[in-house]
Amino acid sequence: MTDQAMDPAMAVEKPDRPKGPLIYRQSIFTRVTHWVWAIAMFFLLLSGLQIWNAHPALYVGEQSGFEFDNAILRIGAENTDAGPRGVTTVFGQKFDTTGVLGVSGAEARPQFVGFPGWATIPSVRDLATGRVVHFFFAWMLMGPLAVWLVAAVLNRHLWRDIILKPRDIRALPKDILDHVTFRFHHGRSYTPLQKVAYFSVFVILFPLIILTGLTMSPTMNAGWPWLVDLFGGRQTARTIHFAVMLLLVGFFVVHIIMVLLAGPLNELRSMITGYYRTSPGTEPDKKKDSANG
C-alpha cells in the first residue's frame, strides 16, 4: 500500500491542516517493549512503594542509623494536640503531610503508613506480596530491555533516536524554544529534546534503577562487591533507587503531557501500529520499508 492510497482515508481526520507523509516509524520491538514496560513500571512503582512502607526512611552509607542519624528522608506520624499528624522529614526539614504521607485515609479511621493505600499494591500493608509483584515485574523490565537493546542496535533505533550526538546538543536551544511555543516537529527521528529524554531513560535511569536494585541484594553483594562500592553502600543504593523512581515518575508525567500536546491519536497510533503522520517536508518511506511494516 503506498502513501498515496492511504491519504484519502487520512484526510478524514482534519482536512485543513497540511500533512506530511505517513511513515513507518516504530519497529515491532519498540512497540511491544514499550507496552510491556508501561505495565511493568506501573506495578513496579506501586509494589515498590509497598516495600518502602515497611521501613519508610532513606539513609546514606552502608547501614541505617538507629543510634546515630544518617537519614535524609523519613516519613512517619507524630501525636500533636490536634491529633496525629503525618510528618515527612527531608534533610532535617519537617513538613506536615497529613492526608498523603505518614497519616492518610478517612479521618475517622486514619492509616499510619508512609505512602497511602491508593498508591501501593496491595492497598493494605503486605510486604511479602509487594516483593512478589516487584521482583516479577523487575524481570519484565529487564528481559524486554535486553531484547529491545539487541533490536535497537540492529535496526539503528538506538543510534538514530536515542544516542545524543554533538549536533543534537547544538540544536537543543532551538528545539526547547519550539517546544515551549508548542511548535512540534514530527520527523522520522526524534527531536533533540526527545533524544535527551529517551537517552536519560535508557542510558542513565534504567541502568541506574536496575543496578541499585541489585545492590540491595545481599547475594549480589557477595558476587559483585564492586556494585556496593560504585554506589557508596547498600543504603545509599536504596536511596538512589528511590530518587531514580521519582525521576521516572517525572518522565512519565512529561511523557503523557507531550503525547497529549503533540497529537495523542497520531502518537498512540505510532506506538501501536508503527505508523506516524509526519510534518510536511518529511521524506516518505521507500516503498519496500513501508510495506514490510
Add this chain to the structure above:
Amino acid sequence: MAKLIQLNRRRLLGLGAASAGSMLLAGCDTFDFLGQRNHPARDFLERANQLTYAAQRALVGDQAMAREFSESEIRQGQRPNGSTDPRQNIEEYRQLVAGNFSAYKLRITGLVETPKEYTLAELQNMPSRTQVTRHDCVEGWSCIAKWTGVPLGRLLDEAKVKPQAKFVLYRCYDQMGGGLSAPEAYYETHDLIDAFHPQTICAYGLNGQQLPVENGAPLRVRNERALGYKQPKYVHTIELVDGFSTVGMGQGGYWEDHGYDWYGGI
C-alpha cells in the same frame, strides 16, 4: 478497505487509552487479590522467585564471600527485630535463660550418619570464626555487627551428612503468631550450598559479648548472603532433610509460610 482498517485502528486506540486510564483511576485495591495465597495469578508471579534464585546461584559463585567490615564500622548495637523475648511464652526457654543456658543442647539430627548433641560450652570451645558483617532486613534497613560462632559446615561434617540430604532445617524456641492464629514455632531452611558456606556460622557471640536474648540467644545461624529472616534465632535443632513440604505449611520457613520467598537473596 483503507477506511475499514482506519476504523479498526481508531477503535484499538480508544480501547487502549480507556484501559490505561481505568487502570490508573481504579485505585489499587483492584490488585489486592494478589495478596491471596494460592491465587493462580499470584502463583504465576511467584515463579519469578525461582528464576531469581537460579540466576543468583548462576551469577554468584557458591563460595563467594559476603563483605566483611572493620570493627570501626560497628556504630551501633545489632537492632533486635521479630521475636525478641521467647521467655514471655515459652517455659522451657525461660528455664534455659535462668540457668544461663547450661542445660542447652544443640541437636543435629535427620539424614546424618551420627546424630550429635552439643552443649553451649562445647560449641564455645570449638574453633570459631568471627566476622563483621552487614545484616540486611527484608524491611529494608541494614546494621553492621560482629558475629562469633562455629562454622556450621564443621558440625555437619562431624555428624556426616547422608547423600540424600538436600536441605538443612533449623528448629527454634520462639513462637510467632498467636492472637487469632495458633502460635507457630519459628523454623527456617537453607540449601546445602549456604549451609556449608564458610561464613555460615552458629553464632553465640555478638559484638564481643555473649549473644543477648533479644538477638537470639544462645544460638543464631548466620547466612550472610541472605536477608534477616533466613538467619534463625533461638535454634535448638538442626535437622538434615530431603525436602520440607511436610514441615509447617510446607514453604520452608515461618516467613515463607506467610508469603516471603524461600531463597531470600534479594
